[in-house]
Amino acid sequence: LPLVFAFVIPAVTMRLFSEEIQSGSLEILLTLPLTLGQIVAGKFAAGVVMTAAMLAPTLAYPISIAFIGDLDWGPVIGGYIGALLLGGSFAAVGLFASAVTRNQIIAFILGAAICLTLTLIDKMLFFFPPAVLNIIEYIGADSHFQNIAKGVIDSRDLVYFISVISIGLLGAHTVLLKKQ
Template identity: 55%
Template sequence: MRQTLLIFNKEFKDYFASPIAYIVIAIFLAFAGWLFFSTFFLYDQAEMRRFFDMLPFLFALLVPIITMRLFAEELNTGSYELLLTLPVTLRDIIFGKFLAAVAFVAAILLPTLFYALSISWIGDLDWGVTIGGFMGALLLGAAYAAIGLFTSALTRNQIIACIAAIVICVALAMLDQMLFFFPPPALDVLTHLSANAHFKNIAKGIVDSRDLLYFFSIAFLGLYATHLAMEDR
């Protein structure tokens, strides 16, 4: 665990060593805030539901940008071979990088608590539902981060890694909205595979073990696939 934390500290600090991290956070907060508050007063309801409704798609575009460099950059520069000479296992490396990406997602979400505080000042905000929404957002970000880590392990090109992760994450986010393209027997299975459907349940304050199992399963499969990809290299 000590080696994992060392990798985590290095990767998390690297995010903030570049101005790109601050640009990503600023763009996300500005774009999400504008989309949310531009219609907030039209509905005249003190709730965060519309903000959380946007997150599966916004995160599908944002999280791959966060994760695209984690392995692709090291494979391209050759620093990965140097990393393997250190007393760390492949599992330590993967899990440390994954935790750093999830922590950065949490850092992006942290300023959005101001949205909730602002709403609570002007109305009666249901904090139970709001906390459930933020918890679901973190689980969603973790699942997307595992997918992004996997695509980053497949290629030396960060752009290709980013595009591949965006395609997968957007597909998971929009799957429940494209059910009319599929035959009725497949609808239940596809709905269960939709990240948006599971996230909406948690965002409503309903903590169902099936939704938690879904996000943990996606994260586990992403990390396991990453391990196989890097082990093959």
């Protein structure tokens, strides 16, 4: 799922700000009685709702299996929570990429590159010196998602996803503030 989300979520978010910047409608949006933070939060919420809408049809599988036999709901609920947190993290990264550039394709490539790096960095640990392995491993999104998907909701994983979301939203807010 992280590998799929690394491409799908930036494709969903690539137009959120880049099209507004390119068409000039960002200035109109900024004249509304909303703060820039509220606008960024609204665009982020749209990305998360889109992620949830993509995941919603998959609920048919665990519900069907629950009718057939006993289903351990812990990993199922953990998987959906992890998927929403991962989708939110990648939506924040995609929102940042969309705010950085006017071109939607460049926003997609930048967002996908960052998300792909976050997804695959823990698979490339043998390239890094032993002194930084723990830090590099913590940066990887896949291990945090896998922990939550097992049904184990650890505070370290929650802090990771909340941090990525916060950094992405703060980055988008800062970039747009400078463009204002």
